[in-house]
Amino acid sequence: MPFKSIPRILNPLLVSLLLLGGCNSASNNDNSRKVEIKFLAGSDLAGFCNQAAERLNRTKPRLDSGESYSLTCDIKGSGDVVNEVLDLAKQLRSGTIQPEAPEFPSLIAVDGEIYQNQLIYEIDKIFPGQNYIPSLNDAPLLAYSPMVFMTSKDLAKGLNNTNNLYLALAEAENHQELDPNALSLPINYVHTAPTRSNSGLQTLTAQFAALAEKKSENLAIADIEKHRDQVKQIQSKITRYGKSTGSLAKSMQENGLFWASVGSVYESLVIAANSQGGNNSTKYQAVYPDATFSSNIRAMRPNAPWMSEIEKAAASEIIEYLRQPETQKIAVDLGLRPGIPGVALGNKFSPSFGVQSKPQYDSYRPPQPEVVAKMLEVWQEYAKKSSQVVVLIDTSGSMEGKKLSSVQNSLFNYIQNLGEKEKVTLISFNSRINQPLTIDGTKAGKNQGIKFVGNLKAGGGTRLYDSSLFARNWLQKNLRSDAINAVLVLTDGRDSGKGISLDALSQELKNSGFESEDRIAFFTVGYGEKGKFNADALKAIAELNGGYYRQGDPETISQLMADLQVEF
DSSP states (O other): OOOOOSOOOOOHHHHHHHHHHOHHHHHHHHHHTOEEEEEEEEGGGHHHHHHHHHHHHHTOOBOTTSOBEEEEEEEEOHHHHHHHHHHHHHHHHHTSSOTTOTTSOSEEEOSSHHHHHHHHHHHHHHSTTOOOSOOGGGSOEEEEOOEEEEEEHHHHHHHHTOSSHHHHHHHOSBGGGTOTTSOOOBOOEEOOOTTTOHHHHHHHHHHHHHHHTSOGGGOOHHHHHHTHHHHHHHHTTBSOOOSOHHHHHHHHHHHOTTTOSEEEEEHHHHHHHHHOOSSOOOOEEEEOOSEEOOOEEEOBOOOSTTOOHHHHHHHHHHHHHHTSHHHHHHHHHTTOEESSTTOOOOTTSSGGGTSOSSOOOEEOOOOOHHHHHHHHHHIIIIISOEEEEEEEEEOOGGGTTHHHHHHHHHHHHHHHTOOTTOEEEEEEESSSBOOOEEEESSHHHHHHHHHHHHTOOOOSOOOHHHHHHHHHHHHHHTOOTTEEEEEEEEESSOOOOSSOOHHHHHHHHHTTSTTSSSOOEEEEEEESSTTSSOHHHHHHHHHHTTOOEEEEOTTTHHHHHHHHHHHO
């Protein structure tokens, strides 16, 4: 159906009937017939979806049948999009949720075709043969952005002249091994977690495909087993994982080449990095592998029981609206390539923004879902870089009640989600710093951790700065060169100790940051009501050491902790 932006002209008979019905009745009827179309989409579509929705909703669109509708965007990581739809589908199957529930999306998009294939595969397990999610060919393309290596202009030459980039990442330790004229920098690499992010899953697939010297769609389970050691070598150079490609690219800019010299990101994020003003001394360049994923973002309109005929019609009109040339210009302005032909790219798709207007590469296709499942299993259980994290837990008196119980529940989930080779050291503090307890992801280790969390009690002051230094010192003494070493600080208060000052702590943390051999990251969470904790101090502590600061509360802390856990 074509998109209708002009209100319909009512015939005289209909006008008379409406007047006879009374103004209030007509108003109520109009409100009751408005349909909200929820678009559950991956993070790379965030800017495009939100701007297009704002523009569309201003026109007050209506269907031919008279119903008005609006578009809202619900943005998550692609893995989270898939998990949310699967969870809703399972609830529908079990009868714990009804098709009319507002939680169901009317439109779905993920940032690439692997996750779309996995969604189709998993939904078919729940509802065999129903084809509730459209195939790739039946889902219109909205935009795309090739996966590239983001690096500095100085280091790009060596990567551009390397035949098999992933093999080079597996074997080389220093950028001078790729280019004798390059800076003597170790290869520090970042990509997102493939369990949560489309770019991470595409990157992991590309690693196996490049090492096997096969097209990704031809990968077999035997290839995954054969090349898992080489993938592990690549993973050993990881600085940090993450759930968001955008935040990872931003961290590359903020933290510099010692933090990460190479990152697997979308081409659009290289454009974004070079679009920023200010005194950013590092300009980035996209290096296109010989074969890579185009990261096709397709609009899926479910043909499922939770979709009414009105929702289907409105969703179809929205897809058409999003593919109109004028709307597609929004995507282009954001650094995404258009989903339809004939839309001019503009000046951002040029070397001055670190990219090529017409890059040449073979476009990868999704592997079989069983092969993808095997890759994720090998990554989680074998190839993923290990982590060693100190979790610093404020148990001062102000944590008493709901705050402490919600933190305990979050830590319980955190511990339950530990992999067997991951280690966590738990340190509680208030007016005193308590003895560390180190646990691993084994059953016995988890039981120890759960007992520790269950025994936490609130009371005393907030010796924040001394505790942060204590955690850093503990990590220095127990540093693992083969792991991501990090401190996670959870506090609801300001420092009330009489020990080290913030300036002195900051100087100490610089000595163990990413320009040192220690490479210890700090992540901080200000918990509870704003103003009760020193957000600026927590932000400074994190940003000095390659991490970040977040604010949490009893309602959001579980999800916040789950997101943080992905970083390691």
